[in-house]
Amino acid sequence: MTLPISDQSLSLSSIAEINTLSGENVKVCMQCATCTGMCPMAQEMDFSPRKVMHFAQFGLIDKLLEINTFWKCASCHACSVKCPRGIDIAKVMEALRQQTLRKSKNHIEPSQMAKETITELPQIALVAGFRKFTS
Ligand code: SF4
Ligand code: SF4
Incomplete structure (x- = not known):
């Protein structure tokens, strides 16, 4: 899938909100894609866990809220236990779900x-x- 980000901009407040809700720091992700390799649901997702982490690092919340990755996430934590940067990616996925659900959607x-x-x-x-x- 092509990434139409030309009309999107870095949002520091979105990055802070994702970090606050998840308790993680998405900025330390080094884009190694181990999470995607571990993910049993990756084939069902619009964008892989690695790409979602990349969007989160730039606070591209509008883009994130359009895609299905965090809804497809099964919260299995396979990605989290293998992340070399110690990021609990499952918590980031939960934070992204919460950003929608807290708007009563x-x-x-x-x-x-x-x-x-x-x-x-x-x-x-x-x-x-x-x-x-x-x-
Ligand atoms: S495994 Fe961790 S460091 Fe690697 S891409 Fe995924 S979140 Fe980033
Ligand atoms: S917690 Fe979610 S993103 Fe991580 S491996 Fe499991 S299904 Fe994939």
Whole structure:
């Protein structure tokens, strides 16, 4: 996917917000891509975890909020345990989800889910999904 960043600018406040919410420092990422290599969900993502870290380093929050990477993240922490800079990338992904959810924007709308889906899914999966995807 091409990266249309020409109309985007460095946002120091966005970098600070991501760091505050995650408790991590995205600026120390050295773009080695170990996280992407470890990620079991990378094939499902618009942009790899490495690229998301790169966007985060520049505070490209508008771009970040357009993509699906952090919604696809399974919070498995495989990336975090192998990051040579000690960044808990799963926490960064959670911070990016929170930036949407704290604006009272749900990623899924439970009321719009098909009855068949609700009937077929295990309750624990539904509850976990609602925690992750709704504000
Ligand atoms: S593994 Fe760590 S240092 Fe390497 S690209 Fe991912 S976040 Fe950056
Ligand atoms: S925590 Fe998320 S980004 Fe990291 S390896 Fe697991 S699915 Fe991929």
